[in-house]
Amino acid sequence: MKIRRCAVLWLEPREVAHFELDALLAGGTGVVSAIQWFAHAPQLAAPLEIEAPIAEALGTLGPSEWVEAASWRVDGDAFAELLAHGIVVSDDAGHSDQREVDDRYREQRWHGLASVWHAASRWSGLDAAGEVAEAGVNTSAGLRDAHGVPPPALHERGDATQRIALARVSRTPLDDLFDARTTCRNFDTGSLVPQAQFAQLLERVFGARGGVEAADDFEVLKKTSPSGGALHPTEAYLIVQRVEGIAPGLYHYRAGDHALQPLAPVDDLARFAWVAVAGQRWFADAHVLVVLAPRFHRNFWKYRNHAKAYRVTILDVGHLSQTLLLSATELGLGAFVTAAINEADIEEAFGLTSFVDGPLAVCGFGIRADTMVTSEFDPNGNVWPR
Ligand SMILES: Cc1cc2nc3c(=O)[nH]c(=O)nc-3n(C[C@H](O)[C@H](O)[C@H](O)COP(=O)(O)O)c2cc1C
Known part of the structure; x- marks a missing residue:
């Protein structure tokens, strides 16, 4: 042997x-x-x-x-x-x-250390929210008590006398959209997201807006978020809980033909959603959860064994999440992103393999509740009271 x-x-x-x-x-x-x-x-x-x-x-x-x-x-x-x-x-x-x-x-074609890091950062069956609450670090005051004063919010550099004051330009509707985005931790579990909004959101965030044939059998797509090498490796896997006319269950979003591919069901969808977001019940309540899972080789095909390539796939996911959050906000929906997820449980349910197409983050969106049970960060009162 x-x-x-x-x-x-x-x-x-x-x-x-x-x-x-x-x-x-x-x-x-x-x-x-x-x-x-x-x-x-x-x-x-x-x-x-x-x-x-x-x-x-x-x-x-x-x-x-x-x-x-x-x-x-x-x-x-x-x-x-x-x-x-x-x-x-x-x-x-x-x-x-x-x-x-x-x-x-x-x-x-992973970079070796990046793949070890990717594996080491995966969770299985962790109730992270429960652990944080038990440790008393689930509030700003608790964090301050446990870790002391954080580094200041604003960073000062250089000689103050040499500063150049910049013009304040008038607001545009884009400012209103940005200001209305607030991570949603209170979803209305008694309502359904209209199918048209659900479809519009998926198409805007994950659909192709155009493309070119860079060579035979090599298509380059244009999407609403940037992507390293224009490779757009990230797939959207859905936990649909409450959407008008769509049976609750697991789906893969087929970006090319703008369709849902039903996947094998799980026994208890609400429980699986809770496990997916590591015990964060405020996110598990979302009408739709979207698992962002890059097909790593789609990027690593170009950036072979490259020290920056894994970083690029993470950045891609970050861009997609902001596009999703802003698109949801524009539709009047609440949305969130989290990396506190049980990757191993998600992979098992969706039939993914950690080093092939493992999830890096979970987003979610849905209709906001009328009352705030879990705190949100809305210092200017743009979202609350409803
Ligand atoms: C990458 C990332 C991961 C996050 N993970 C969590 C999380 O696990 N749980 C949570 O409640 N919020 C999470 N958030 C939301 C942040 O707490 C939130 O963005 C921050 O408090 C600022 O509030 P805002 O989004 O309403 O401006 C995450 C945000 C980002 C960008």
């Missing part, structure tokens, strides 16, 4: 604290720190705890050249565990699943 290391591997020497009674009896706090090694790889659901000799041995195995397994110094249970997790891949038919995952990862 021949083996090689998976394409990307980061070995982390992590300081972990544990409790030891002997240390307490010796007069200390009982908390003892030790270094524990963890293997991170983009295809892993979670980093794998490994022993120090295994970490050292992994440092001798390359990701390109295939070597005889018998010539490597790790065997037995530790070797089996590395093969089972795909940290070491082999040409043996018994490990073909792991090899296929590694091959698929290689085809994406």
